[in-house]
Amino acid sequence: xxxxxxxxxxxxxxxxxxxxxxxxxxxxxxxxxxxxxxxxxxxxxxxxxxxxxxxxxxxxxxxxxxxxxxxxxxxxxxxxxxxxxxxxxxxxxxxxxxxxxxxxxxxxxxxxxxxxxxxxxxxxxxxxxxxxxxxxxxxxxxxxxxxxxxxxxxxxxxxxxxxxxxxxxxxxxxxxxxxxxxxxxxxxxxxxxxxxxxxxxxxxxxxxxxxxxxxxxxxxxxxxxxxxxxxxxxxxxxxxxxxxxxxxxxxxxxxxxxxxxxxxxxxxxxxxxxxxxxxxxxxxxxxxxxxxxxxxxxxxxxxxxxxxxxxxxxxxxxxxxxxxxxxxxxxxxxxxxxxxxxxxxxxxxxxxxxxxxxxxxxxxxxxxxxxxxxxxxxxxxxxxxxxxxxxxxxxxxxxxxxxxxxxxxxxxxxxxxxxxxxxxxxxxxxxxxxxxxxxxxxxxxxxxxxxxxxxxxxxxxxxxxxxxxxxxxxxxxxxxxxxxxxxxxxxxxxxxxxxxxxxxxxxxxxxxxxxxxxxxxxxxxxxxxxxxxxxxxxxxxxxxxxxxxxxxxxxxxxxx
Numbered sequence: 001x002x003x004x005x006x007x008x009x010x011x012x013x014x015x016x017x018x019x020x021x022x023x024x025x026x027x028x029x030x031x032x033x034x035x036x037x038x039x040x041x042x043x044x045x046x047x048x049x050x051x052x053x054x055x056x057x058x059x060x061x062x063x064x065x066x067x068x069x070x071x072x073x074x075x076x077x078x079x080x081x082x083x084x085x086x087x088x089x090x091x092x093x094x095x096x097x098x099x100x101x102x103x104x105x106x107x108x109x110x111x112x113x114x115x116x117x118x119x120x121x122x123x124x125x126x127x128x129x130x131x132x133x134x135x136x137x138x139x140x141x142x143x144x145x146x147x148x149x150x151x152x153x154x155x156x157x158x159x160x161x162x163x164x165x166x167x168x169x170x171x172x173x174x175x176x177x178x179x180x181x182x183x184x185x186x187x188x189x190x191x192x193x194x195x196x197x198x199x200x201x202x203x204x205x206x207x208x209x210x211x212x213x214x215x216x217x218x219x220x221x222x223x224x225x226x227x228x229x230x231x232x233x234x235x236x237x238x239x240x241x242x243x244x245x246x247x248x249x250x251x252x253x254x255x256x257x258x259x260x261x262x263x264x265x266x267x268x269x270x271x272x273x274x275x276x277x278x279x280x281x282x283x284x285x286x287x288x289x290x291x292x293x294x295x296x297x298x299x300x301x302x303x304x305x306x307x308x309x310x311x312x313x314x315x316x317x318x319x320x321x322x323x324x325x326x327x328x329x330x331x332x333x334x335x336x337x338x339x340x341x342x343x344x345x346x347x348x349x350x351x352x353x354x355x356x357x358x359x360x361x362x363x364x365x366x367x368x369x370x371x372x373x374x375x376x377x378x379x380x381x382x383x384x385x386x387x388x389x390x391x392x393x394x395x396x397x398x399x400x401x402x403x404x405x406x407x408x409x410x411x412x413x414x415x416x417x418x419x420x421x422x423x424x425x426x427x428x429x430x431x432x433x434x435x436x437x438x439x440x441x442x443x444x445x446x447x448x449x450x451x452x453x454x455x456x457x458x459x460x461x462x463x464x465x466x467x468x469x470x471x472x473x474x475x476x477x478x479x480x481x482x483x484x485x486x487x488x489x490x491x492x493x494x495x496x497x498x499x500x501x502x503x504x505x506x507x508x509x510x511x512x513x514x515x516x517x518x519x520x521x522x523x524x525x526x527x528x529x530x531x532x533x534x535x536x537x538x539x540x541x542x543x544x545x546x547x548x549x550x551x552x553x554x555x556x557x558x559x560x
Contacts, residue, residue: 040293085363173199226270261426
């Protein structure tokens with residue numbers, strides 16, 4: 001780092017001397033563990049890192065200062081000294097009433113933002129009484145069929161004061177429209193709404209597999225929300241570009257980084273192609289990353305992500321507003337790392353992952369609960385998960401200085417390596433014609449499948465140790481309380497949506513759905529007719545059926 005060539009050679013000579021003397025004598029007395037030292041993503045780790053390993057990194061151009069381009073050290077000058085990260089536990093189960101009660105509980109416990117988990121029928125754009133919804137209503141999240149459910153979900157919650165995140169993708173435009181319509185009903189100015197819809201259709205095709213229509217019309221719906229948001233809800237984030245699900249599907253940290261940013265490039269290009277000025281919507285783009293067990297790899301990934309995105313936005317897209325260059329991210333500890341065996345160990349895993357997210361500079365964080373390998377969390381388990389964040393924030397001291405690992409030989413070298421490897425993937429995706437084309441060719445899916453298979457082989461050969469799973473196993477069961485969803489939830493939700501259909505103005509609903517269909521077929525922005533349709537109490541399924549009728553349903557091709 002700004003060291004003369006002579007000094008670097010001097011350092012390298014000192015390293016060679018150390019290897020031939022001190023290190024050699026140590027290894028003769030006590031050899032290293034017979035281990036292949038790699039990150040969890042199988043990136044080789046050297047025995048020692050020193051100044052010579054980061055000699056090519058420019059301390060100003062590559063690392064810089066917090067709050068300044070390229071934001072490697074964080075997007076804010078004071079980071080957590082000014083404001084702690086938002087503690088945003090992902091929550092949702094049963095009916096809107098059940099989840100509303102959990103929201104109020106978490107806010108009383110000190111949570112500072114809401115995050116809505118939707119059930120599988122909602123995620124797939126089906127009403128609760130659809131035959132495909134049978135047995136799934138309210139089990140993996142909250143069931144939302146109409147604006148009436150949305151009203152109950154946020155009962156007693158001031159929309160103008162709370163930041164709300166909604167983990168919804170294929171039908172994101174509909175849930176976003178319901179939130180806007182609810183604000184209109186309550187007299188809350190749209191300009192005061194703060195929050196995020198996940199709305200990342202591309203990662204659905206890559207990883208999570210909860211889609212409705214094919215990639216290109218899905219992109220159109222996402223860009224419709226960008227355009228609407230710029231005009232109507234300027235404080236709202238119309239997308240959270242998500243690496244989380246890509247990682248949970250088995251990707252390496254580098255793949256998560258590369259594919260997430262490549263998705264981001266596709267969305268920005270989509271907005272520009274729509275005719276939007278990049279600086280009108282780019283400041284409202286947000287990101288979502290997984291934080292796995294490998295402490296330093298995760299910190300390096302987040303630092304590399306910020307630097308790469310800043311360069312992409314300024315150099316590739318010519319964005320002028322510094323806020324367009326900033327990668328703002330929510331993080332979640334890795335659900336896939338939790339184990340059913342010895343579930344109390346998950347508290348430790350989550351604490352380590354949460355610390356990595358904080359040292360990596362996340363803006364908000366969800367910590368997983370120890371019981372989430374079995375079911376949605378109990379109130380006790382989610383409280384421990386939230387307390388983990390609060391202990392880190394208020395007791396550990398890690399929030400007292402900005403980017404405390406900045407300048408670490410290892411962390412800076414690993415950050416640089418992550419960036420270099422991720423650029424290789426992005427260049428390949430560019431060669432394929434961009435991420436939508438790459439998805440249609442199943443390129444990222446094949447890469448992830450191969451990485452996932454390789455990792456599983458390493459576990460089975462015990463080249464990677466999972467405590468309680470392939471080493472340090474116990475025959476003694478560790479029973480823990482599990483949240484069970486009463487089957488009565490489904491019956492009540494089915495009754496509720498059927499009652500809404502019976503009591504609403506059905507002629508008005510049909511007129512709204514017909515207008516939505518005309519807009520979709522003509523290529524117009526669908527958000528405006530969707531808002532009118534949800535205000536008339538059209539259901540989620542009815543609106544998504546219009547999408548299916550106009551654009552068809554997506555069928556996945558097999559990846560071999």
